[in-house]
Amino acid sequence: MRFYEYESKELFARHGLPLGKRGIATSRDEARARAREIGAPVVLKSQVLSGGRMKAGAVKFADTPDEAAALFDEIMPIVVNGQTARSVLVEEKSPISQEYYVAVTWDGRRKLPVLVFSDMGGIDIEQVAEKYPDHMSQTHVSTILPFTPRLAKEAIGATGVSGSALNRLTPIVSTLVEIFLAYDLTLAEINPLVRLENGRFAVLDGHIDMEAEAREKHTALLEDLGIEPEETRQARPPSEFEIAGARVDAADHRGVAGNVVEFDGDLGLVIGAGGGSLTLFDAVLKQGGRPANYCEIGGNPSVKKTCELTKLVLGKPGVEKIAVMMNVVSNTRVDIVARGVIKGCVESGRDPASTIAIFRIPGSWEEEGFKILERHRVEYCDRSVSMYEAAGRAVAKTRAQT
Amino acid sequence: MPGMFIDVEVDASVAADAELVGKLVEVCPVSIFARSEGGGLEIVEENLDECTLCDLCIQAAPEGVRVIKLYEQG
Ligand code: SF4
Numbered sequence: 001m002r003f004y005e006y007e008s009k010e011l012f013a014r015h016g017l018p019l020g021k022r023g024i025a026t027s028r029d030e031a032r033a034r035a036r037e038i039g040a041p042v043v044l045k046s047q048v049l050s051g052g053r054m055k056a057g058a059v060k061f062a063d064t065p066d067e068a069a070a071l072f073d074e075i076m077p078i079v080v081n082g083q084t085a086r087s088v089l090v091e092e093k094s095p096i097s098q099e100y101y102v103a104v105t106w107d108g109r110r111k112l113p114v115l116v117f118s119d120m121g122g123i124d125i126e127q128v129a130e131k132y133p134d135h136m137s138q139t140h141v142s143t144i145l146p147f148t149p150r151l152a153k154e155a156i157g158a159t160g161v162s163g164s165a166l167n168r169l170t171p172i173v174s175t176l177v178e179i180f181l182a183y184d185l186t187l188a189e190i191n192p193l194v195r196l197e198n199g200r201f202a203v204l205d206g207h208i209d210m211e212a213e214a215r216e217k218h219t220a221l222l223e224d225l226g227i228e229p230e231e232t233r234q235a236r237p238p239s240e241f242e243i244a245g246a247r248v249d250a251a252d253h254r255g256v257a258g259n260v261v262e263f264d265g266d267l268g269l270v271i272g273a274g275g276g277s278l279t280l281f282d283a284v285l286k287q288g289g290r291p292a293n294y295c296e297i298g299g300n301p302s303v304k305k306t307c308e309l310t311k312l313v314l315g316k317p318g319v320e321k322i323a324v325m326m327n328v329v330s331n332t333r334v335d336i337v338a339r340g341v342i343k344g345c346v347e348s349g350r351d352p353a354s355t356i357a358i359f360r361i362p363g364s365w366e367e368e369g370f371k372i373l374e375r376h377r378v379e380y381c382d383r384s385v386s387m388y389e390a391a392g393r394a395v396a397k398t399r400a401q402t
Numbered sequence: 403m404p405g406m407f408i409d410v411e412v413d414a415s416v417a418a419d420a421e422l423v424g425k426l427v428e429v430c431p432v433s434i435f436a437r438s439e440g441g442g443l444e445i446v447e448e449n450l451d452e453c454t455l456c457d458l459c460i461q462a463a464p465e466g467v468r469v470i471k472l473y474e475q476g
Contacts, residue, residue: 302432302452303407303451303452304451304452333454335455336452336454339406339407339451342406343406343407343451346406368455371471371473371474372407372473375473376473
């Protein structure tokens with residue numbers, strides 16, 4: 001769940017991180033008023049949940065309040081990566097002498113948060129990692145032991161920063177780690193964090209992503225920031241397909257058949273099992289397939305729910321085949337899923353045998369499931385066939401049809 | 403619409419027994435049995451395919467209920 005920049009900065013400010021004078025404008029008059037209150041040249045930034053604002057022309061600079069008002073009118077209609085602006089952040093513009101990058105995110109491989117610091121801020125951090133690895137440090141952070149300023153100092157010092165800059169940056173970096181851990185974030189990023197010409201340090205731009213499942217734990221904060229419970233806050237607005245997927249999931253409390261994400265491929269996916277859905281999605285890509293969607297099924301969804309999800313996926317234009325795959329399941333019944341997907345095919349007017357490219361769900365009640373699949377002549381496999389191989393079979397069948 | 407995978411048959415004697423009907427309605431986890439307006443037994447066809455094969459209905463009325471797996475029929 002993504003925060004707008006102004007919300008991220010509000011959270012940073014509550015924890016004492018240094019920020020310039022700023023205010024939100026939802027009209028040209030407000031933009032003029034904010035610029036007047038700040039009393040200096042300002043930067044106006046479109047508030048969207050996506051990057052690429054500068055490139056899209058949605059960040060502009062104004063020397064006077066009247067110029068700020070005029071620029072507000074220019075910025076608001078600009079669509080950035082499919083997103084229209086909610087408002088414009090008007091912020092003090094200050095001369096910069098050095099830019100830094102600092103972020104805390106999750107390292108999926110180590111299953112730990114990782115603090116990333118660079119003394120080359122303001123540019124794409126992947127570029128820094130590739131071209132200037134000496135200017136970037138990565139420090140894993142314990143979720144059990146307290147994060148100490150010494151660890152922050154080591155992370156910063158590893159990039160060659162020393163002296164007063166090291167001392168001034170240390171509490172900022174430490175605080176960012178504390179914010180990340182306290183609010184169950186998946187990303188807390190400041191880029192750039194700057195040293196101004198007057199020697200002060202300031203957060204110029206910041207991004208926060210909160211784990212969607214943690215919303216209920218932080219209702220007070222979200223209320224304070226004005227984030228409504230129904231706001232999904234994804235990086236792009238949900239498509240019709242995704243909204244329909246959420247409806248399928250919400251209509252029946254039994255199990256999960258949700259988190260549907262639309263892609264533009266031709267192989268429909270009915271996949272799940274914890275991280276299995278991500279692994280299977282990657283397996284399809286690696287095998288050269290083009291997924292029409294991502295989704296997550298699990299927790300023993302009902303026949304009806306699986307059937308409705310299957311119908312939704314098959315309803316996507318260009319989808320002729322689906323791959324039904326999970327890792328080994330213990331809390332989802334193979335026979336129930338088999339009934340659901342076969343029924344979904346039949347109710348969509350499709351032949352299950354030619355529509356289901358592969359059914360690879362081993363686990364509880366698999367023998368019963370395999371009987372159903374055999375009866376409907378659907379190709380299936382057990383756990384002796386890896387997820388990667390199953391994905392390959394599905395991709396090969398999709399290719400053969402084109 | 404009848405089930406595509408599962409059918410359930412109940413003998414008339416069970417369907418007429420108010421106590422057994424009550425038991426069937428109570429034990430089925432996916433609401434395949436319902437009490438009809440006249441107090442008899444009604445099979446909820448739209449739920450048939452949700453049958454979990456738990457056999458609780460058979461335990462409730464061993465002689466008078468049969469759960470048929472249509473995919474095993476010839
Ligand atoms: S076997 Fe279980 S789920 Fe199926 S009809 Fe009987 S009680 Fe209901």
